[in-house]
């Protein structure tokens with residue numbers, strides 16, 4: 335059976351470091367401060383923002399959720415974002431998605447200034463990654479960053495590895511393909527029009543599934559050597575309403591060397607990356623080490 339790459343032990347190791355780093359920033363006179371804008375009461379968004387606030391406060395940072403009504407006027411929404419963006423005491427800002435329909439035309443990634451863009455969606459941050467950065471001069475989007483952290487924690491050296499990423503979204507597949515390339519992996523970015531997807535996956539050392547389809551990748555996507563590493567980004571519900579990934583775990587677990595479980599895998603890493611990004615943003619804005 336494959337080794338399970340679980341987030342919990344990694345998280346406890348990283349949280350300890352984050353707490354120390356946050357303390358050291360505070361000792362230099364700066365309290366890392368995140369503001370989250372939540373529009374409406376979309377139940378999963380309410381839970382996500384609560385979890386983020388708790389994580390930031392446990393780390394020692396300050397975090398406020400700014401709640402706006404579902405029918406908030408666009409001007410009020412924009413002025414709220416701009417006001418927070420201009421506040422010197424706030425180091426990180428993000429807008430919880432999805433926004434209600436009447437605000438969905440707004441490119442939220444560009445609203446937040448790049449130095450406070452703890453989500454890593456701003457064009458400037460993405461451009462740094464495109465140029466070859468691995469996070470030194472940019473805030474890296476949270477899920478791709480969490481995946482890299484997990485692989486590094488498991489001593490997986492990306493250099494020279496063949497990676498098949500299934501899914502080309504701007505929040506997962508595309509930035510991850512750039513980041514992994516910057517770590518010297520050879521990446522094939524796949525999507526719904528990719529031909530011979532199974533063959534591409536069979537020839538990969540690492541398969542990343544970010545498709546949004548429950549249990550889509552089964553053992554027929556794997557080769558016979560049992561050395562492949564599977565990263566399952568998907569968060570779906572199966573036919574019984576249970577949480578599951580884009581990978582059919584039971585089908586592949588005896589045919590690969592490592593796999594991230596769902597739940598308890600990549601999902602938990604995303605919030606850690608957000609904490610790392612907030613501390614990085616606070617340090618960079620205040621020229622701290």
Ligand SMILES: NC(=O)c1ccc[n+]([C@@H]2O[C@H](COP(=O)([O-])OP(=O)(O)OC[C@H]3O[C@@H](n4cnc5c(N)ncnc54)[C@H](OP(=O)(O)O)[C@@H]3O)[C@@H](O)[C@H]2O)c1
Pocket residue numbers: 477500501502503504505506507524525526527528531544545546547567568569570580600601602604
């Ligand atoms: N763990 C986390 O923290 C985290 C964070 C973000 C997302 N997620 C989860 O990750 C999954 C993907 O999210 P996303 O936002 O990246 O999804 P998305 O924007 O819907 O993109 C899905 C991608 O999968 C591709 N795809 C769809 N069907 C396919 C098929 N049959 N064969 C090959 N490729 C196919 C699409 O191809 P086309 O481009 O050709 O349409 C698209 O590029 C979802 O389950 C989401 O909930 C988890």
